Amino acid sequence: MPAGRPRSLRAQIAASRKALRATTEPLNAEAPSKPRRPRIQRASTRVQTNEPPLERLRGWFRAKGWTPYPFQEEAWAAHARGESGLIHVPTGAGKTYAAYLGPLADVAANGQPGLQLLYVTPLRAVSRDVEKALREPLTVLDADITVESRTGDTSSSVRQRQRERLPQVLITTPESLCVLLTHERAPELFASLRSVIVDEWHELLGSKRGSQLELAQARLRHFAPGLRTWALSATLANLEEAARHAVGTGQTPTIVNAALERPVVVETLLPESVDAFPWAGHLGFSMLARVGAWLDAERSTLIFTNTRSQAERWFEGLRFARPEWEHLIALHHGSIDREERERVESGLKEGSLRIVVCTSSLDLGVDFGPVERVVQVGSPKGIGRTMQRAGRSAHRPGATCHILFVPTHALELVEMAAAKDALLRREVEARTPPDKPLDVLAQHLVTCALGGGFTPDALRDEVRTAAAFAGLTDEEFAWTLSLVREGSPTLRAYPEFRRVVEHEGRCVVADARVARMHRLNIGTITSDAVVQLRYWSGGRLGSVEESYVSRLKPGDTFIFAGKKLEFSRIQDMTAYVRPAKTKVTQTPRWGGSRLPLSGSLAAAVRRTLDTARHGDVTSDELAAAWPVLDAQARLSRIPAADILLAETCQTRDGHHLFLYPFEGRLVHEGLAALLALRLTRLRKATFTLSVNDYGLELLTPTPFPFEEALHPALFTRERLEADVLESVNVGELSKRQFRDIARIAGLVLPGLPGARKSSRQVQASASLLHDVFIKYDPDNLLLVQARREVLEQQFEEGRLERTLERLQAAPVERIHVRRPTPLGFPLVVERISASLSSESLLERVERLKERWTREDARSA
Numbered sequence: 001m002p003a004g005r006p007r008s009l010r011a012q013i014a015a016s017r018k019a020l021r022a023t024t025e026p027l028n029a030e031a032p033s034k035p036r037r038p039r040i041q042r043a044s045t046r047v048q049t050n051e052p053p054l055e056r057l058r059g060w061f062r063a064k065g066w067t068p069y070p071f072q073e074e075a076w077a078a079h080a081r082g083e084s085g086l087i088h089v090p091t092g093a094g095k096t097y098a099a100y101l102g103p104l105a106d107v108a109a110n111g112q113p114g115l116q117l118l119y120v121t122p123l124r125a126v127s128r129d130v131e132k133a134l135r136e137p138l139t140v141l142d143a144d145i146t147v148e149s150r151t152g153d154t155s156s157s158v159r160q161r162q163r164e165r166l167p168q169v170l171i172t173t174p175e176s177l178c179v180l181l182t183h184e185r186a187p188e189l190f191a192s193l194r195s196v197i198v199d200e201w202h203e204l205l206g207s208k209r210g211s212q213l214e215l216a217q218a219r220l221r222h223f224a225p226g227l228r229t230w231a232l233s234a235t236l237a238n239l240e241e242a243a244r245h246a247v248g249t250g251q252t253p254t255i256v257n258a259a260l261e262r263p264v265v266v267e268t269l270l271p272e273s274v275d276a277f278p279w280a281g282h283l284g285f286s287m288l289a290r291v292g293a294w295l296d297a298e299r300s301t302l303i304f305t306n307t308r309s310q311a312e313r314w315f316e317g318l319r320f321a322r323p324e325w326e327h328l329i330a331l332h333h334g335s336i337d338r339e340e341r342e343r344v345e346s347g348l349k350e351g352s353l354r355i356v357v358c359t360s361s362l363d364l365g366v367d368f369g370p371v372e373r374v375v376q377v378g379s380p381k382g383i384g385r386t387m388q389r390a391g392r393s394a395h396r397p398g399a400t401c402h403i404l405f406v407p408t409h410a411l412e413l414v415e416m417a418a419a420k421d422a423l424l425r426r427e428v429e430a431r432t433p434p435d436k437p438l439d440v441l442a443q444h445l446v447t448c449a450l451g452g453g454f455t456p457d458a459l460r461d462e463v464r465t466a467a468a469f470a471g472l473t474d475e476e477f478a479w480t481l482s483l484v485r486e487g488s489p490t491l492r493a494y495p496e497f498r499r500v501v502e503h504e505g506r507c508v509v510a511d512a513r514v515a516r517m518h519r520l521n522i523g524t525i526t527s528d529a530v531v532q533l534r535y536w537s538g539g540r541l542g543s544v545e546e547s548y549v550s551r552l553k554p555g556d557t558f559i560f561a562g563k564k565l566e567f568s569r570i571q572d573m574t575a576y577v578r579p580a581k582t583k584v585t586q587t588p589r590w591g592g593s594r595l596p597l598s599g600s601l602a603a604a605v606r607r608t609l610d611t612a613r614h615g616d617v618t619s620d621e622l623a624a625a626w627p628v629l630d631a632q633a634r635l636s637r638i639p640a641a642d643i644l645l646a647e648t649c650q651t652r653d654g655h656h657l658f659l660y661p662f663e664g665r666l667v668h669e670g671l672a673a674l675l676a677l678r679l680t681r682l683r684k685a686t687f688t689l690s691v692n693d694y695g696l697e698l699l700t701p702t703p704f705p706f707e708e709a710l711h712p713a714l715f716t717r718e719r720l721e722a723d724v725l726e727s728v729n730v731g732e733l734s735k736r737q738f739r740d741i742a743r744i745a746g747l748v749l750p751g752l753p754g755a756r757k758s759s760r761q762v763q764a765s766a767s768l769l770h771d772v773f774i775k776y777d778p779d780n781l782l783l784v785q786a787r788r789e790v791l792e793q794q795f796e797e798g799r800l801e802r803t804l805e806r807l808q809a810a811p812v813e814r815i816h817v818r819r820p821t822p823l824g825f826p827l828v829v830e831r832i833s834a835s836l837s838s839e840s841l842l843e844r845v846e847r848l849k850e851r852w853t854r855e856d857a858r859s860a
Contacts, residue, residue: 071258085254091391670795
């Protein structure tokens, strides 16, 4: 073959390709030389126009029959000026589009590939609805914009593709965002980012999840200077603090706060009669028939409960009370299998399900347009929670929210009257962010070491741009860095704690196993280990806490997800069950189910009782509760807002002191222990303590001069922390708290999927570390943090200090009573419910009531 022929042929082919490109380039000047991977979830229709993107989006608004609210226009303009901040407007008023359309117009005008807009939601379950809402405006934009989600539910194939290239708009959770930040190409993947939107910021702000997101955003600002952040919320009181934590310390946030009202219509389903001996849950299912009669299958309704076990019982009760609605009623809570939850959510949206019994799993995010009414079983315990749940009904701008309160005991009628008053005054609780939690910082350091590495000085300065860590000292940062490099000086000899190493001046992770374990255990959500529930046939039901399943014996029956189940065995963190043929004996009770009374609602309760004391019982709730309040007034006094009521009495159990600060269960736990310690300094005594949301009881078997001891010095704030540390077993409490801290910091890991450790194993490992630090490193900063968190979380130390200040200044109204009053009776029930007896709690309560009723009759 002639030598020149191949060259001539190649030249002809090259010329043909050049001519072909010349023909196609005018049609698509940016056509790639290689076939592009098909994009998913893009808009099906695009309108080509010369209008700026934001004007097209305004046209889309008009086409839907909407007129932008002033706060939406204000938010779009602020974003265009390069500002960051907080949008605070009522639920259902349109804050999502207020935050989204400005950045979306920016993405369309920019026309660049790669991630441009990040939307962070606290609940992965709502990402599908958010994605649908964010995709809808794309139809009017002449731009190729891809919207995708990245959560724990995202398929492995989509996640694999996103490791190479992220979409222009990404919806994710704080945990999934941190997983993305561990990618070695994280600086490249996030370099194009222009805006971050954080939804439901109030849900994140007061927890370590918020601190985790603050650190992640500090990292994003490092990768993408000029990044703009907008946080969204409907129920916040401390707006300036919340905005500062959302955007970081490097800029002054803009607060967009609309005077846009969504009227809230509150009703209370009043019991036909109340008992002068009230105790938690005593109304029980006596209200079930009335709720069943009030419900209307033609009006879609969410029935909120405060606990998962209560949701199970009410769902079963409603199915029994209204069997004709079997196909219209459903159950939804966080422990039910995801597929079942999605089925319920779809049924609500489509209208095939009309009544859903749920917990906080449906508090946020998901827009159920058909829902008209909301029911709250039991006290909501907080004003923000009430507003959030009421806002689930008629979820659209300007629409009236409807919520029905259903009391579970007589004193909740007072709480509900107080909640109505506080709603009118809009007394929403503040959310206090954690202060520089070092366990979260330790986790973040490993994340950054995986995501391209870091230099210590630069990362220290970067971390301080997160408001939660603005006060971080050089010593604290150096100590935390030492923790991830060698496990602190105490653990230096153990190689498994050396997660971060220095390579060519940068801190990186060199061990593949460390990298894998870190990615699998990212996050700050801690709880007891959960056990999966499965039928023997293989079908999944959901999960319950290991601490509950560990108490079951083969053959025990219980209700879960509305199904009657019989426990068979547990193996490899999976509990196997079969349909129960016998009577159900119990309902699972999950940990952390008692919500304390919030500060705002507690103040409203004191104010409401004060009006009743002065004869104002015009509200329906107080009128219904009058038999209880009247008995309280006859036996003692109705508490005043600015006076501390103290009741003393002697019974067969011993000598009682009842105090009623009305500050919530957690504050009263710390206060009771504190007062018991200070009283024993006056005279030796042994006290049994009981607390609830309304007050506390100190019981001693021998006489004690309570009246003399109740003076202002008893409530002093001096030596408060030292006295609390001495009065309770803080050592044991901090050991439990240390387990969660060690897990977040990466010192103790639950294990790999399919080989998870039990909570007992995790606790044992954490306890061993705790004891080692106590013995050899008592100043370990994680130990210090554990003690601080016990005071802040177990006893609400800041609120306890404010309570002591109020009580020290308040006069004490001392009343000697012949037996516990209606306010004291629930505290007695609380105490006896914790004692072992062959009698049921109901039998013991009825026996007490019978005895005291006879005594009342004799003394009348």
